[in-house]
Structure formats: structure tokens, C-alpha cells
Amino acid sequence: MKVINKVLFAVLTFTFLSAAQAGDSVATLGDGKADCVSKAEMQTIAQHFSQFKEQANADYCYDGSHVSNLISSIMFMRKTTFSKMTPSKDELFTGRFASSWWDYFIGRIDTLEIVDNCPKGVVAYVYGFGLRTMFACPMALTDQFSSLDRSSVFMHEARHIDGYPHVTCSKGPRQGIQGACDNRISDGGSYAVTVETYAQLAKFAEGLHPALKAYSRNAAAIYADEAFETPARVARTENLLLLTSALDFHSYNVRTNSVEKLGKAYAAGHMVRRSQHMVMIPTDKNLKAQYIFARNEGEIPQSPSDLITEYNAQTPTEKANLVDLHIGAQWTARVYKNSIRFACDPKSPATTDLQIPNGQASSNLLYPNGYDRAAMVANLVTTTGEMYDISCAGKTASIKASQLKLDQRYTRMYKADGQVFGLTSTGNLYKLDVGRSAPVVTALDGSIIEIMPQQSFEFFETN
Numbered sequence: 001m002k003v004i005n006k007v008l009f010a011v012l013t014f015t016f017l018s019a020a021q022a023g024d025s026v027a028t029l030g031d032g033k034a035d036c037v038s039k040a041e042m043q044t045i046a047q048h049f050s051q052f053k054e055q056a057n058a059d060y061c062y063d064g065s066h067v068s069n070l071i072s073s074i075m076f077m078r079k080t081t082f083s084k085m086t087p088s089k090d091e092l093f094t095g096r097f098a099s100s101w102w103d104y105f106i107g108r109i110d111t112l113e114i115v116d117n118c119p120k121g122v123v124a125y126v127y128g129f130g131l132r133t134m135f136a137c138p139m140a141l142t143d144q145f146s147s148l149d150r151s152s153v154f155m156h157e158a159r160h161i162d163g164y165p166h167v168t169c170s171k172g173p174r175q176g177i178q179g180a181c182d183n184r185i186s187d188g189g190s191y192a193v194t195v196e197t198y199a200q201l202a203k204f205a206e207g208l209h210p211a212l213k214a215y216s217r218n219a220a221a222i223y224a225d226e227a228f229e230t231p232a233r234v235a236r237t238e239n240l241l242l243l244t245s246a247l248d249f250h251s252y253n254v255r256t257n258s259v260e261k262l263g264k265a266y267a268a269g270h271m272v273r274r275s276q277h278m279v280m281i282p283t284d285k286n287l288k289a290q291y292i293f294a295r296n297e298g299e300i301p302q303s304p305s306d307l308i309t310e311y312n313a314q315t316p317t318e319k320a321n322l323v324d325l326h327i328g329a330q331w332t333a334r335v336y337k338n339s340i341r342f343a344c345d346p347k348s349p350a351t352t353d354l355q356i357p358n359g360q361a362s363s364n365l366l367y368p369n370g371y372d373r374a375a376m377v378a379n380l381v382t383t384t385g386e387m388y389d390i391s392c393a394g395k396t397a398s399i400k401a402s403q404l405k406l407d408q409r410y411t412r413m414y415k416a417d418g419q420v421f422g423l424t425s426t427g428n429l430y431k432l433d434v435g436r437s438a439p440v441v442t443a444l445d446g447s448i449i450e451i452m453p454q455q456s457f458e459f460f461e462t463n
């Protein structure tokens, strides 16, 4: 019996479909700097992967094809260099997969095969039982799936050659998803490799674009939190990120009631969470929605999700119809002015449209219990202040009157470091305690346009 070990990216709503951009502030794919690979390099690669012999008679220049993207990922594995590496004090990084990624990969994989069809969300797989072929799915090989991501996937797949099949998650954000968990990170299975490779890139890669480093940092934390039956131990603190009308990010320290200025946002707008990632949906509907980082890290070209790809392809008028977006681990909700489009089944593209009850219009989502990737319910406020629970529980879309009662109107509500914070349309921040609002007074009072919890990880923060 053959066992397929799939990388289930669908669970993370990973989709990389947006048009690649050029420009100084945009991180380029992987190796980035060179558009061509030297003949000598190609011959070295073809020595192991004989399938590339034809391409190894001359310099090879990237052309955006599937083969080109495979070669670009191999080059990323071969050429990315790292500063002196030390293990983390927690479970993010041990360094046990840190020596040459190329040697590790070719020690286990002899053939790369591009396949035409894969189940939704699967990017690559291997069979067990001594077959040293890695199968790459079309989704993995578009220009918009970065060489950085692919190199992490390749390392993950190579680990399967040593064994280490996945299990079905019994709890957490990926509950019930076959092959989406390993038991524990200390076992050193394929998801441990995923965490380690992203953590290594984020912390130690030399010359890697800061936005790609920030992206990798988030990716390491997401897998550490979501892909293990026993979640990995990751030392972190959580603050509340504030965005002001001057487009400055500030970090509000919940414990000390102090504010620290960070970087600039590229636009005003509404930020939504996709797990550890932040996505900006600009107020200016001529601008595109994309990943945003708070410390001037710059931009990355890949689309944060298929929902954002869809959004970016719309006209400004169509874009203006979207008022909020929920991205959970297994469900999403596109909140439009008069309806909500639910996608409740992570294995299917099917959606359900429900009207906002009583002819009302959506205002925004609130997260009084905190943004939780595993939660099946979010709270919707209408323009008249009515509260609803929106849900995909049992894979069934619903909008029901909420029991939630608040003492004033909020445009945002999140939990940070265990405390509930609300933002009003007048730019004022409040702390909520058993439904009661108390003002949080800072120098930014009245100028705050967006709030969001933000975690920082000891391993990435310290030298």
C-alpha cells in the first residue's frame, strides 16, 4: 500500500497567485539577484538531477516556467548562506537540519517530477517505501510561490524519505484534517523541518530581503502553533499594534501602558489577520491588498490568500463592497455590505451567500474573545449597531443574533496579552472588562485608525 504524505497548505489558506511585482521595495523571489544560472552551476545540478541535462549545456535563464521555478528553488537551497547559528531556548530552532540543505535534499531525493493534478491545496508529495522521487504540484510552481517557500517544502518532503508520516490533527486549528499534524516537534518529523527551515531563514539568512525574513518568522510561528498535536514551545510576548492616521505603526505595551513607534504603513485601510500574518486592505480602492509588516520591512509580491487575489482583480467599485474579511484556519467569510460569502469546507471551493438579516448593512467584525484561528464564530456589527454571530460550525454557514452586549459602538475589537481592547470610530482606545469600557489614554488618543494584536518571538528579537 502506498502512503502519500501531503503537505496540506490548504489548511493555511496558502495560495500564491498574485502577479509578481518589480520594484525596489519589493522582495524578489528567493535567489533574486541573478536572472540566469551559470552553465557550471547547471552542470552541478544536472549531475544529481539528470533530468536537467538538457538545460545544462549553457547558462540557464529563468523564464517563469515550471521547470524554471524548480531550478530557482534548487538555487535558493544551494546558494542561501547563513550567519553563525545558535539554537533557540525554546523549540523553534535546534539547528539539526541546518547544515547544507542541498546535501540533505540530494541525499534523499533523486528525481523531481512535475504533476498536472493534485488535490486542492497540495503543493508537493513523496511516496514512502524507498521511492526517491518528489512530486511537485502545479500550485507550487507558479511564479507567485516563492523559491523560499519551495525550498522549505522540498526539505519537508525530503524528510519523509526517512519515514515520519503525518497524523490527523485531533484538536486545534487543523482539527480533523488528515496529514496536517505531527505528534510533537521534538520528534523531528517533516513539520519540524518546516518550522526549522523558516526559523533559520528568518533569523540567520544572509542578504535575504527583510520582508521575506518577516514573512518567514511568521511562517515558522504558524507551523509551530498549528502543525503539532502537542504545540511547540515558543517564547513570545503579545502587544497591541496601533496604526495612526499619519500611517505610523506603534506598539502598545499592554503591561506597561507605554507606546513605541515602529515603521510606516503604505496606505490607510483595514488590516485583517491571517494567522500570524497581517493583510492590509487599503481604503483607496485603486491600491492592492497585500501582506503588511510593521517595521518598514517592505513588501513581498505573493498574494496572502486566494481571497486577496480575487479582491485585487476587482474594480474599485467592486472592492468597495467588501467591508471586512475573516480568515480562519478552516473557514473564511467575505463580509460584504449586504451579505456574507462563507467558505466553510477547506477541501472544497464551494461558498454560501447569506443576506444580513432584517435588511441591515454590515459595519465590521469584532473579536471580543480574541482572533482565534480555530474558533468557528466571529462577531458582526451592523451599521445600526446590531450584533450577530457569524459561523461555519459543522461546515454550515449561519448568521444569528448574538448574545454579545457592549456598552458602546466599536469598529475593532481584539484581545492582546489576555486583555480585550476596543477602538471607536473617533480613534479612541478602550480596555474592556466584563463588558465595561474604560479609556486607555496615550499620546495617540483620537488618531488611531486600526488595532491588531501582534506577537514577537524571543528567538527573533534577541541576538
Ligand SMILES: [Zn+2]
Pocket (backbone or CB within 6 Å): 005, 006, 007, 156, 157, 160, 166, 190
Ligand atoms: Zn508532509
